[in-house]
Amino acid sequence: MNIQEEIEARLAEQAPDVEVLLAEVLGGHTVRLFIDHPDGVTLEHCERVTHLLPDVRERYALEVSSPGTRRPLTKPQHFRRFLGRHARVRTRDAADGHRSFTGELVGADDREVTIAAENGVVSIPYADIQRSNLIEE
Secondary structure: OOHHHHHHHHHHHHOOOOEEEEEEEEOOOEEEEEEEOOOOOOHHHHHHHHHOOHHHHHHOEEEEEOOOOOOEOOOHHHHHHOOOOEEEEEEEEEEOOEEEEEEEEEEEOOOEEEEEEOOEEEEEEHHHEEEEEEOOO
16 A cells, blocks of 8 residues: 555545645655545645644654645546646657646546647547646736
């Protein structure tokens, strides 16, 4: 189980109203955790999540924050929710000669996201995405 799955499992039990957007290990010693909540993320939400993750805090320094304007997109439902918005999608390997695509999200199903980028419309399988986030237009 990776760190994101571990955190999602814990919060699903103890804070089901909080959605884990992205959990990433930085430098081997810090976990950066982006969360969301239907009513928006408050300082209280961040503090609550921090206290619900003592096992993670024993192994890592833990940073919990709201997604902000550069909201991470990590799941098919995230991409579907933000169709019509602009995003940057970075792939693990080159696709169509590029590793970074910036443009409007025009499609998202359970297998891939479609983005109208500067160099045309491209479909990218979720498994090929290294990192993606909304960008300000």
